[in-house]
Amino acid sequence: MDEEQDYIRDIAQIRSIMERSSKFLSLAGWAGIMAGVYALTGAYIAYSVFGFNPDELVYSTTEAGNLSSSLPKVIFLAIGILVLAIGTAILLSSRKANKRGERLWNALVKRLLIQMAVPLVVGGLLLLILIANGLLGWMAPFSLLFYGLALYNASQFTYEELRSLGLIQMVLGLFSAYFVEYGLVCWALGFGLAHILYGIYMHYRYER
Template identity: 70%
Template sequence: MKAEQDYIRDIAEMRSMMERSSKFLSLSGWAGIMAGIYALSGAFIAYRILYFNPDEIVYDTIKSGNLSFSLLKVMLLAITILVLALGTAIFLSYKKAGKRGEKLWNPIAKRLLINMAVPLTAGGILILILVSKGLIGLIAPFTLLFYGLALYNASKFTYEDIRVLGLVEIALGLVSSFYIGYGLIFWALGFGVAHIIYGIYMHYRYER
């Protein structure tokens, strides 16, 4: 009986070692929760303080190089949220990697980053093109869509649960493309609510 238990334990340890060597497992559930909080706060500020209402600017056209001041403020707010979310994710992942006795930057992390960077870079360039053409209403749907593609593409290098989050973001992006006037709401759902739910799930499943 004891020999059988030792055999099972050895198999579990081997499986854990193989998983650590092939997947990036330092992602923190709290990083997802904080990213969601940042996104919801940003959506509130954009709507209530900066008076950003996609329903009013869906059919607006903005000449290239002549962005409105209000749109520039919203873009600056979005960049601030992105920096906060990335900074928090890096810091919490660094702490989690330290607890696991691992390095944050390793070949698996590099492959994860590359697989996320390709769709994110393509999406970022496309969004800049949309802004230059005045197609502001498509920004929220396309950010959700390309972010979801990036998560789905990178899921094979980390927790498989991220694939589900990617599919949720893709679905929200597609639906938001149909209901363009509600882009800010879908953006808040995708980057805010979905991230918080995902973060809570990841924390209770993998970090407790």
């Protein structure tokens, strides 16, 4: 009986070692929670303070009117949210990696970032094209879609739950592409609420 328990323990240890070597497991749940909080705060400021809510498709910067006047503020706000989210993720994931006795930057993380980079770069360039042509109503759908693709790609190198988060983002992106008037709401749900729920789940499942 004792020998059987030893075998089970050894198998569990081997599995843990193999998982650590093939997957990046230092993503902190709190990083997702904080990213969601930043996104919800940003969506509130964009809508309530800047009056930014592209709820219809317009096809030129002239037709965009008031949206174009508030767009530079919203862009700087989005950059600030992105910097905060990335900085928080690096800080919290670095702490988690140190506790696990691992390095935050390694070949596995490099492959993960490469998988995310392609859809994120393409999506970012497409957003710039949309902004330049005044197609502001498509910003929320395409940002959700390409971000969801990036998460889906990255899930093969980290927790499988990231795949589900990516699918949620893509579903919200498709929904907001059809119902353009709900674009900002879908953006807040995807980048805000979905991140918070994902972060809470990951924290309680893997970090407590």
